[in-house]
Amino acid sequence: MKKFGLYAFALVALTACSAGEEAPLETLTVAATAVPHAEILDVVKPLLAKNGVKLEVQVYKDYAQPNDRVASKLVDVNYFQTAPFLEAYNREHGTRLTPVIGVHIEPLGAYSQRYESLKALPVGAVVAIPNEPSNNSRALILLHHAGVIELRDSDNPLALPGDVIANPRKLVLREYDSERLPELLERVDLAVINTNYALEAGLDPIRDALTLERRESPYVNFLVARPDNVRDPKVLKLAAALTRPEVKVFIQTRYRGAVLPAF
Structure with a gap:
């Protein structure tokens, strides 16, 4: 599975609304594990709200439900897993869940x-x-x-x-x-x-x-979507927000090397 992030599209989507425009908030649901994923998502909630997206985070304890929920279209995207984990899930379940952008590394x-x-x-x-x-x-x-x-x-x-x-x-x-x-x-x-x-x-x-694990660990944690919504503007805005400088600073200061930014 190639590591592609649609990063350029995400940046355009995040800045699409001008400061003077106001539009009703659109909801984007994301399944995540509690630490650090949900904590990182909390950082980007206000960024997304300013760009017309209300982020609803559903926290799961295990590694099975987030993919199942996205594949079943009960949740829009998830943020908890590495590319090899996703590859194994897709192969086992016959799904085509797709990485949107890499956000951080958690050395095992x-x-x-x-x-x-x-x-x-x-x-x-x-x-x-x-x-x-x-x-x-x-x-x-x-x-x-x-x-x-x-x-x-x-x-x-x-x-x-x-x-x-x-x-x-x-x-x-x-x-x-x-x-x-x-x-x-x-x-x-x-x-x-x-x-x-x-x-x-x-x-x-x-x-x-x-x-x-070595600091150059290849196991980056990705934001993941489905083929039908991987280019959804709400998803791209979340991708852009997750890779903003303030998120990088949060990861570095909050986790002190236990979690590393991947961007």
Whole structure:
């Protein structure tokens, strides 16, 4: 899937209304996870209101409903996922949900309440990882780069546990829904947790993670629409607002490196 943002169209749409024009607000619904997505969307609400769009944010705890809701046309767009995750969803469901623009990166991290470093992990340590396609792969790639396992191809964004070719510490990899991983920390030796759930649980990825994805992570979080509304002026105005300088400053100051702007 190509990373295209329709950025030029979005900028035109955002500035289409002159200061002297007033028009009734049109509603745009967006499905998002709470942190950081809904928080970032709150920043752009007043920007959109000035340009004729009332943004209604529906917050979801899991990673399944936001895509289902957009595909079913119950919600206009969503903002919570990476391109590999979207590719896997489209392939599995026969949909054609489409990335509009990349907004931020959330480096995935590995956390432990029992050990202070990955080197301290014992033989047979239980490691909890996400069970969703692409997030599962990200966890494996993270552990590969950290040197605790070896993958057949660490550049494969959809690597599977069966692609592990070396596991010298005989780590026991157990897969769970991503939203459950923070609560499992006290029951496992290590958990690989998506940053949005880590932040919701009060974890500081920069301080608490034993290892984080590299800052050049390709897993950008996208605003996503359907083919029938990807060029809707309301969607393009949201895309432009999400990549304004004040949003970049908010991401940098609010999350202090745990979330990174992608623009």
